[in-house]
Amino acid sequence: MGAEDIRARDALQALAPVLNGLSAQVCVFDSAMTVIAANDAFCAFADSIVANTVATSHGETNRGAAWGLVLVAAGDAAPGVRAGAEAVRRGELVRSEHEYSARISGKLRYFSLSLRAITLAGESALLLEQQDVTARNLLTRRLMRAERAEGAELLASGVAHDLNNLLLVINGYSDLVSRGAGDSAAADREEISRAIKSASALTQQLLVMRPGALRSSTVSINQVLKDLTRLLTKLAGDDVTLELQLDEQVGRVQCEAALIQQVLSNLVSNARESMPRGGRISVSSQNLVIADTGERTPLNIPPGHWVVLRVHDTGRGMDEHTLKHAFDPFFSTKADDDAAGLGLSIVEELVHRANGHVRLSSVEGQGTTVDVYLPGLEASHTQMFATALTPTTRRATLLVVEDNKAVRELLQRMLRGAGYHVLVAAGPGEARAISESSAQPIHLLLTDVVMSDMSGPLLARELQRTRPELAVVLMSGYSGSSVAQREEWLPTAVFLEKPFTAAHVLRTVQEALDNAQRAAGSRPASH
Numbered sequence: 001m002g003a004e005d006i007r008a009r010d011a012l013q014a015l016a017p018v019l020n021g022l023s024a025q026v027c028v029f030d031s032a033m034t035v036i037a038a039n040d041a042f043c044a045f046a047d048s049i050v051a052n053t054v055a056t057s058h059g060e061t062n063r064g065a066a067w068g069l070v071l072v073a074a075g076d077a078a079p080g081v082r083a084g085a086e087a088v089r090r091g092e093l094v095r096s097e098h099e100y101s102a103r104i105s106g107k108l109r110y111f112s113l114s115l116r117a118i119t120l121a122g123e124s125a126l127l128l129e130q131q132d133v134t135a136r137n138l139l140t141r142r143l144m145r146a147e148r149a150e151g152a153e154l155l156a157s158g159v160a161h162d163l164n165n166l167l168l169v170i171n172g173y174s175d176l177v178s179r180g181a182g183d184s185a186a187a188d189r190e191e192i193s194r195a196i197k198s199a200s201a202l203t204q205q206l207l208v209m210r211p212g213a214l215r216s217s218t219v220s221i222n223q224v225l226k227d228l229t230r231l232l233t234k235l236a237g238d239d240v241t242l243e244l245q246l247d248e249q250v251g252r253v254q255c256e257a258a259l260i261q262q263v264l265s266n267l268v269s270n271a272r273e274s275m276p277r278g279g280r281i282s283v284s285s286q287n288l289v290i291a292d293t294g295e296r297t298p299l300n301i302p303p304g305h306w307v308v309l310r311v312h313d314t315g316r317g318m319d320e321h322t323l324k325h326a327f328d329p330f331f332s333t334k335a336d337d338d339a340a341g342l343g344l345s346i347v348e349e350l351v352h353r354a355n356g357h358v359r360l361s362s363v364e365g366q367g368t369t370v371d372v373y374l375p376g377l378e379a380s381h382t383q384m385f386a387t388a389l390t391p392t393t394r395r396a397t398l399l400v401v402e403d404n405k406a407v408r409e410l411l412q413r414m415l416r417g418a419g420y421h422v423l424v425a426a427g428p429g430e431a432r433a434i435s436e437s438s439a440q441p442i443h444l445l446l447t448d449v450v451m452s453d454m455s456g457p458l459l460a461r462e463l464q465r466t467r468p469e470l471a472v473v474l475m476s477g478y479s480g481s482s483v484a485q486r487e488e489w490l491p492t493a494v495f496l497e498k499p500f501t502a503a504h505v506l507r508t509v510q511e512a513l514d515n516a517q518r519a520a521g522s523r524p525a526s527h
Contacts, residue, residue, distance in 0.1 A: 025130040028120070033067045036125060045130070048104050049073050059265040070512070071130065074100045074113070081113065088115050089126060093300070099133070110134045138346070170195045196499070218377060219257045221285050221307050222246045228261055232283070235268045239278035242268070248284045253307050253374040255354035260309070260374075266347050267311040267370055274315025274368060284310045287376065301357055305376040312369045318362040326360055347372075396443035396513060401431045401459065402475075403451050407498075411446065414502040415509070428454040435463050442467060444512055446496070449476040460493065471516035474506055475500075492519075 005297045019026050019039035027038040038046070046069050063079075071078040077100035084096030095116045101108055113130045158250060168193055175184055177192070236242045253260075264283065288306045318326065327344050344360070347370070351358050355375050362368040398420050402408040408424055415422045423442070425431040428451060435442060445463060447456040460472045475496040494512040496505065 002301070006380070016021070023131070025128075025132075027066060027070075027128045028118070029126040029128065031124055033085075035066045038066065042128075042130070045073075047398045070113075072145050073102045073111075074098070076100070077101060081115075085115050085126060087360070088117050088395055089124070091117070099283045108134075110137045137142055218252045218254055218310070219260065220250075220252050221260065221309060221374070222248065222250055224257045224260045225264070225283060225285065227257075228264060231261075232264060232268050234266060236272050236281055240272055241280045243280065243282040245284035247284070249288055250285045250307055251376045253354075253376055254373060255356075259350050263350050263372060264309075264311070266344070267372075271311060271313035271315060274313055274317075279314040279367075281314075282310075282312045284312075286310070288373070301359075301373055306373045307376040309372040309374065310369060311372075312367060317364040317366050317368055319364050323360065323362055327358075339342070344370075360519050395419065395421070397423065397440060398444045398446055398509065399423045399425065399431060399434060399442050401425045401428065401445065401447040401451075401456070403427050403448060407448075411424060411505065414505050415446075418506050419503075420509075427451055428459045431459060435467065442470060442511060443516070444471040444473065445510065446475065448456065450517055457493070469519075471512040471514060473512045 011356070019037070020041075020191050022039060023041060025039070025042035025045045027042045027092070028036045030036050046066060048073065049069055071082060074081045077098055081096075081098050082098075084093065084098060087093040090095050095114060097115075098113045099110065100113065101110050103109070110133050111130055112133045113128065115168060116127050116129075118125050118127045174192060177189060229242075229244065233242050268281060268283070274279075288308050290301055290306065292302045327348050344358075348358050351372055357373040358372045359373070361371075398415055400408060400411050400415070400422060402411060402424075403426055405426070408426065412422050412424050423434050423438070425434055431445075431447070442463075445460055447459055449456040451459075456474050456476075460470070460474070464470050464472075473496050474493045474494040475498060477498040492515070494508055494515065496508045500508075
């Protein structure tokens with residue numbers, strides 16, 4: 001042991017009473033990732049993972065094994081923890097933060113781990129600080145559920161009012177068309193179609209409030225923003241102006257629309273709270289490409305294609321203290337007890353689940369800007385969603401399984417009108433019989449998810465045993481995340497959410513056929 005190591009260890013030994021007084025688990029590693037010192041809390045943690053790995057007295061550790069012990073505890077998060085430590089030691093990051101779970105004494109515990117570089121007696125060292133955040137995470141989830149329920153109650157009352165008005169419009173114009181009143185039948189039908197689309201958008205806002213895992217899909221940021229305008233305007237309030245500034249060239253992103261909707265709802269609600277006397281909220285979208293130069297970017301956003309969603313308000317802004325703690329759970333500037341302080345922490349959690357990043361900037365008295373970075377799809381990938389239907393794929397044979405007669409007949413007309421050969425079944429039993437008796441290829445199964453005899457995903461799996469190249473579209477009135485939570489999902493399936501238009505059905509069918517053709521390496525045979 002060199003003189004510098006001895007001085008560093010002596011310095012830490014002198015700080016032992018302070019370190020042991022901390023609730024955080026603290027451990028200091030040298031450049032070889034050997035322990036220089038660890039406090040009692042870390043020793044207790046280590047001992048709970050592997051008995052006798054770390055003794056109970058301060059600094060008396062199995063010095064070479066402690067870092068490996070941390071990685072063992074981190075489990076699936078270990079690669080990220082290891083990479084974070086290396087980045088900190090190389091000076092690429094000031095701090096590397098991670099969260100993971102580990103089973104301690106038969107119970108699942110959650111930990112928040114932070115790594116940062118320090119200097120001891122002139123030598124570089126790595127400081128590990130770790131907190132058990134199990135109680136905090138539990139309380140956060142409970143408050144998130146409560147907040148969602150409160151938001152659903154408020155939203156439902158507004159939706160019921162608007163939906164009644166839309167039903168009145170639909171019923172009234174339908175009556176005029178059926179009576180042949182006047183010479184404006186085409187205009188009346190257009191009003192009916194417009195009202196139906198508005199009603200569909202309203203029901204989607206209710207589905208956003210459903211709890212459940214968010215399932216990844218590809219969506220257009222701009223389309224989500226346009227569909228959400230009505231809700232965001234309500235959330236902004238009468239004395240706040242909401243502006244949309246959308247770059248029409250913005251690409252698609254890999255996440256579910258419900259996630260984007262929930263993020264925007266939280267951000268607009270936060271912005272409104274910062275403007276008690278009114279103001280302006282602007283929501284914008286843009287593409288961003290960060291080149292891989294090998295150097296750290298100013299915002300620590302990894303290189304790649306990103307879609308940036310920006311929410312800016314002209315509110316009171318944040319002081320330095322508020323800005324520093326804005327993403328902390330339960331932190332709030334409100335004086336009342338009802339302020340949960342979860343708006344931005346929920347946003348950060350949701351964006352993290354979509355492999356994205358959130359950046360916050362604010363100047364006191366001048367407003368706040370929140371930038372959400374979501375992974376964008378490559379241009380070549382995005383283009384496939386705009387591909388026109390080709391004559392070859394339009395000669396494909398489709399099997400439609402839907403237990404609602406009206407929906408089944410509507411789908412049959414939509415698809416036959418586009419040139420497809422369509423077989424129809426009222427349930428899984430009929431579908432099996434058609435598949436078994438047909439000597440011709442069936443290229444795609446379009447099936448409802450929830451049916452009395454068998455679910456759509458299970459039917460698809462059964463038919464694919466004898467028709468392995470069968471493409472699948474699953475349709476439901478529930479959101480994709482809700483369906484994935486309730487049913488055994490089929491990874492290769494494309495989801496079609498009800499209600500839908502003919503254009504939406506045809507795009508979804510085309511996407512599923514294209515996916516199947518790429519997987520099989522050949523296009524479906526024509527008749």
